Amino acid sequence: MSRLTARELIDLVLDPDSWESWDEPVDHTVHPEPYRTDLLAAAERAGTDESVITGRALMRGRPVAVLVNEFKFLAGSIGQVAAERIVRAVRRATAEGIPVLATTASGGTRMQEGTPAFVRMVDISRALMDHKAAGLPYLIYLRHPTTGGVFASWGSLGHITIAEPGALIGFLGPKVYELLNGAPFPPGIQTSDNLANRGIIDAVVMPEELPFMVDTALSILIDPPGESSRERRPAATERRHDAWDSVLLTRTPDRPGVREVLRWGTDEIIRLQGTERGERDAAMIVALARIDGEPCIVIGQDRTTQSRIKPMGPAALREARRGMKLANELGLPLVSFIDTPGAELSPDAEQGAIAGEIARCISSMSTMRVPSVSVLLGQGCGGGALALLPASRTIAAENSWLSPLPPEGASAIVFGDVDHAAQLATEQRISAFDLYESGAVHHLVPEPEGDDPEAFARALAAEVAHHLRELRGRA
Template sequence: MSASLERPDAAGLLDRVLDPGSFESWDAPPTYAALSPRYEADLARARERSGRDEAVLTGSGLLRGRRVAVVVSEFAFLAGSIGVATADRIVSAVERATAEGLPLLAAPSSGGTRMQEGTIAFVQMARIAAAVMAHRAARLPYLVYLRHPTTGGVLASWGSLGHVTAAEPGALIGFLGPRVYETLHGEPFPAGVQVAENLAAKGLLDAVVGVDDLPDVAAQALDVLCAVPGVLGVPGVPARGGGAAPGVRAAGAGAGLPDVPAWESVERSRRVERPGVRELLRFGASGVTPLSGTGDGEADPGLLLALARFGDASCVVIGQDRAAQRVGRPIGPAGLRVARRGMRLAAELGLPLLTVVDTPGAALSPEAEERGLAGEIARCLADLITLRAATLCLLLGEGSGGAALALLPADRVLAARHAWLAPLPPEGASGIVHRTPDRAPEMAAAQRIRATDLYEDGIVDAIVPEEPDAADEPEAFCARVADVLARELPALRPDPDGRSRRYVRRAAP
């Protein structure tokens, strides 16, 4: 068995994840109510077999030099089950982490509720979940690493509440334990469903990570999640035109930008070689931690969600992936629900939100209609407009229809030189107005969709140049955009009159 597939016990996990010699135990001896002789014997055997006094270890340590709190299950102790004393230990650790302002890493491996204690143990899951949510409410990161196996009430409570959730390769993860299913139904549970890799593909996990890779993955996520400037987290933006970042040009007369017809920008935005959000992160960002799906069993390849840093500015990134959309994977309702997950994450942790618009349009299909595409666009708009976090939108390329509008409202909006925004692709607008797609160039000009028009109409605050076309200079263009973002993100400030520009974009001042 390779090192990446080893399944260490609780102490072994701590040894391999935390910096050497840094772990400090927070565990006090467990106390129990009156026990039956049989349960006392079960506990004695568990202590002898596992070498531990309960089913979890808690404490603090250094993770790549950063102090973190940890809660780690010991499966060898009664299958990692949660009784009242176990819950006491977990809740005490979570509350201490909150009081000390520490990020928390939980690594459950459990069969769920301790059957020997019955209902009183069962309801402890709600108590643990309450402590975790208080920790999250304090804007402290909560990372979860699901180990083999994690089932039952543990998965249905504190195992599923992470800001970022990863799992061991090949781990059995599921609400219903296979033995319970077979006992109740007389047949085995279908193979391959409750496996970490399948759940990641379904959008329930962010990543499948070997234990030896966990320290770097967790540390990278925490570098973003913990680097929150105190000024961020309140909607607002500097006055338009007041100190744009270097590399950004206010468009219009005398701005030094060549006058390019709208249709030429549309054609340039559709070039296969044009960089998208993935290239922007690859060439311009650091500390990139991809997040997968909604966490509720949905994923959409057309929508990218990640934590990232531009310069010293950390943010949550929601980006429309042009490459996936161009190969028949348009953004559907699930993609918009992934976006809303990112919005909630930014608000909860006080991180600024960067939305990247680059879409030929949302999915047009019976399935998208039946799954509520229009409603999800509306809810994205509502969430963005009212979000308690600073927001920055980047129009990177195509901006067609409701899928583009869903990520547009922001405290500040930037546009690449050949980006555009329209209610439909120009061909579609031409078909409606002229009953032919052949007059698309005329419609593009008439509808004022290009970046310079958007600036003049007060929709865009500034333009990032292309020299002359991002497709011809992908790395240089992405570095230019990243430099702009590194300056723009920290520059967001509370709006003194309490009215975000998200509400008032109507025309240029």
């Protein structure tokens, strides 16, 4: 695959004729030989005066600040001038209140300038953290190759991090490793595809797909809420099933879950992957989305990926906490979907801090700085369910339930058998109606006989959006 230059990438992603450079001219003749000659030759070869160009442009009419690495200029290395450009551009974007779009292609800091260039990674990171603290988006696209101090600073701080297919992405340059260790670096590790599979980056995206991806992300992150296009249902008021029947209904294979709600209840969505720390658990979905017109961050337990063999583990809860953190940083409401037969109970889960992750999720959910809606969608078993429950508003599907243990487990503890599960489901008041009567749930979404997944998903999405509008004072 041919690699795009910085100018070609700008032309591909940004609105035509909207580019406004923020860069001051560079005088490379002030440097001693042979570095001066290297710089002048790099400028001629790359068509840019440094390894980074910065500016302001429009993306589908939205103003954005842009930082673009040019690998043809001394392997995209970051010297003091390039670092200062990045810092100034980020600071200016923060002052103007606009998102930053960045793309890297670099071997790291510039060896010809040594430690003075190396320490500027701190200044770049500080500027970006101040930008994020202001509630402004930072989106990053990693290109081939991105290594060293660039990957270990501004390449790893994005709210959303995507990469070019087949790109070399890593902290340690493979040639350096081979020279230091006398053996080649193991293949396949420092690739964008592997990092996505490991939950270190969010996605692998072809350059041609970037305009759509960036447009979708910005439409969720900065565009105002849209109009509702889905109908709410009148609240459920009459019990039609006892608690045990509801438990059985939520366990049927064809029951709609969070995937169906996102498929038919959202207008736009971008899935995020993993904890950014080398963990990924398919039991948790994290996404930026517009639910019936309302922009939000979604965290949701996916019933289709949880089983006795592969239950929801600690990494899933760490992914959920990433979503909570993003919501607070970006000032977007948080919507959580609860649908789990229970968190993983195993030696690995204990060593992975499952109890601590449940506690941290509960505390984070309980102290969100943005409006939040939790949705009891189906099964709500144990601490894994409670972890996503605290919210400004909690709504529940008519047949959903919440209990400390599955009713069979409670029966085993109380009676020494599983035969009293139905009795304990009633006595422990686990049903959505019981939760509504106790005040733990604020609204019940009906599930009429003969309901189909799309109709249910659309109605549930409309209810979530209604409560988000109320919480934001727009209902």
